[in-house]
Amino acid sequence: MAELGPLLGIGLFLGLVLGLTGAGGAILAVPLLMAGLGWEFPRAAALALTAVAASAAIGAWSGWRQGLVRYRAALLMATAGLLFVPLGLWLAQRLPHPLLELLFAAFMLAAAWRLHRQTLEAEVARGAVPLPAPERPEMLCTVNPATGRFRWTSPCALALTVTGAFTGLLSGLLGVGGGFVLVPAMRQVTDLSMHSAVATSLLFVALVSGGAVFWAAVHHGLPVATLAWPFVLSAVAGMLLGRRIAPRLAGPRLQRGFAGLMLLVALGMAGSALR
Structure with missing residues (x-):
């Protein structure tokens, strides 16, 4: 019970950041749980995944209703990811905690x-920054304009499978959803729009993060079950609040500020691990 108050505060803050920035607020969960509650890395990572899974599920449902989710691609990647989550969890239990913290700090950077x-790309799109947009090469996975579905080929299926497997390994190892990895990877191998890539990745993240939480709770006895719901509910409340005030506050400057905050947290985490 002594942990409940700080836990609710951390969840509310993370949800607020997620609602304001639209990206990756849950990545701060691990360092905040470690600093605020004195938890070790594996326990903090397991609980952080619950917030990732919940927020991703809400976002995926919204994207599904808008017709943006490529569910076959998401399910293929999630299947590969779920197969590699146990390996990531196994490694997380055996690697030294300072090494895990350094790896997490590198991911945050x-x-x-x-x-x-x-934020720079958004300003380029609005013409605020006079930089030429990079040309995109021919993609392995392309969408058929007539059907709105991927043209499935062996190279396309292999690329998505490898992407999903690596992201699943990362989720189990570091307790992150992997959206920051998956979205740019999908933009490299598919011709999906940014909105569609994000919506598809959210379905993947919801499935894989949920699976990682299940594996962690069942096979490693991590105490996520009793603390997950209060943490998730406070994060969802913060996210809804953030969305309400986002039109007045959100923008490139806010996202750039969040990037700066992640940079500072990552450097502090790396310094602590090295000490």
Whole structure:
């Protein structure tokens, strides 16, 4: 019970960040749970995945209603991802905790850079920054305009399977949903729009993160079951609040500020692990 108050506060803050920025607020869950509650990395990562799964499921449902989700691609990647989640969890139980923290800090640095690049791309699209948009090469997976579905080929299926497997391994190892990895990867191998790639990745993240939570709770006895629901509900409440005030606050500057916050947290986490 002593942990419940700080846990609700952390969940509310994470949901608020997610609602305001539209990306990756749950990535801060692991360092905040470690710093605020004194938890070790595996326990914090397991609980963080519950917030990832819940928020991704809400986003995937919204994308599904808008017809943006490519569910066959998401299910193929999720199947491969779920097969590799146990390997990630197995490694997380055996690798030294400082090494895991360093790997997580490196992931946060990459995610911060990716978010910063997204803000620049958004400004380019609006003409605020006079930079030429990069040309996209021919993709392995292309959508048939007549049907709105992928043209399934062996290279396309293999690329999506490998992407899903690697992201699933990352989810089990570091307790992250993998959206920051999956979306850019899908943009590299498919010709989906950004909105469709994000919506498809959210379905993947919901399935794989949910599976990772299940594996962690059943096979490693991590105490996520009793604390998951209060944490998730507070995160959802924060996300709904963030969405209500986002039109007045959200924008490239806010996202850039969130990227800067991730950078600072990652550097602090790396310094703590090295000490």
